[in-house]
Amino acid sequence: MTLDSNAHAVAPYRGLDAAQFPHWQSVARDVASQLAGTALARDRANLDPKAEIALLRDAGLLRLATPTEFGGAGANLLQALRIGQIVSAADGSIGQLLLYHYSNGVWSHILGTPAQWAQVARGVGEKGWFQGGVSNPRDPKTDIAERNGKLYLSGTRTFATGASIANVLTVSVWRGERLIHLQVPADRQGLRYEGDWDNLGQRLTASGSVVFSDVEVDLSERLAGLDVWPGGVEGAARRDGLRSQFSQLIFVYLYLGIAEGALEAAGHYVRTAGRPWPESGLADAGQDPYHLQLLGRLSAGVAAGIALADSAAVQYQAALEKGPALTAQECGELALRISQAKSVASEISVDTSTQIFQATGARSTANRHGLDIFWRNVRTHSVHDPLPYRQREVGQYVINRVLPKPRVFVPPKA
Secondary structure, three states: OOOOOOHHHOOOOOOOOOOOHHHHHHHHHHHHHHHHOOHHHHHHHOOOOHHHHHHHHHHOOOOOOOOHHHOOOOOOHHHHHHHHHHHHHHOHHHHHHHHHHHHHHHHHHHHOOHHHHHHHHHHHHHHOOOEEEEOOOOOOOOEEEEEOOEEEEEEEEOOOOOHHHOOEEEEEEEEOOEEEEEEEEOOOOOEEEOOOOOOOOOOOOOOOOEEEEEEEEEHHHEOOHHHHOOOHHHHHHHHHHHHHHHHHHHHHHHHHHHHHHHHHHHHHHHHHHOOOOHHHOOOOHHHOHHHHHHHHHHHHHHHHHHHHHHHHHHHHHHHHHHHHHOOHHHHHHHHHHHHHHHHHHHHHHHHHHHHHHHHHOHHHHOOOOOOHHHHHHHHHHOOOOOHHHHHHHHHHHHHHOOOOOOOOOOOOOO
16 A cells, blocks of 8 residues: 555544434444343453454444545544443443554554555555554563664564454554554564453453564554654654543543443343342332432443543544644643543442442342443453552642643663
């Protein structure tokens, strides 16, 4: 595929209009319905989600946030995040994969030149590519050799979500003290996927390790957008900071989606299988005032989290669209809002997925009901990075009026 010299004229994430977006919400709900019916069985089987990715592809959800010029639907980021939230409510694993796919698209836009971004965007929009990533910055350094104008990568990387089922990979590696980003086909010779993801939750995210054995990478596959970004080192740092902020934002929508799914499952169980407690004096468990109060409180918390998340998503897109005009103050305010949203979403999702059992009762803990899947999924992912560090950022502003700065990764020790 040749690089698109006109890509600089294409605006990303323009958005679907009021008539178009409800159609895609309906599509996502249909996909979610299909996933929900088999989520527990697939979770237990712990297989690579190839069929699930095919379902997303066939429904058009992979190309949702790709510009229409490149074969996509042209959704904005808030719309894409809401679609990911719908899928996450039915199956947290597949919701995570879809949200990570959208995130890798944002990474391609931020890290690449316009032509590099267009190359992978056309693959997504016209060919249905799924984007995976190998970007855990805390892994030991990957060995990099340079021979005859090419890079050769060797080493093992962990938590490579979606890599084994991807068409193209965003790979972040340390070269000396500098983190560089590459975009390579997932079937490149020398790549081996270990299939060793067998964790408590998010079991269908294909997040196993990847082994690089002298994998050849052309220098043209190095994402070079930050090298030519206006504003020098500070401008590039602000631009790069938007990448990590979007990663945090997709986590917010993943958690809130899972919490919505937990509430829906709990309500259904109480309506169809709940038994009133003898001391309540009621004939219908659905009228128990404690159940009503509990699920009402949790629902309010989730709704508050969604409102905060939507505000952060709109603020994020505005920051992305500002380009070189984005200020350090605006970056800090965005990071503050996303950390607030991450705090609320993390805590209400864990609380919701735990507390629903107070309403559903002891019989609901039978494995055949699978209500534990929501807690397992959100508990597994919500420790992706320590929440107290995000809350500390917020506290620094509340007490000391210090805004967060772009997050800088430190090279791991060998």
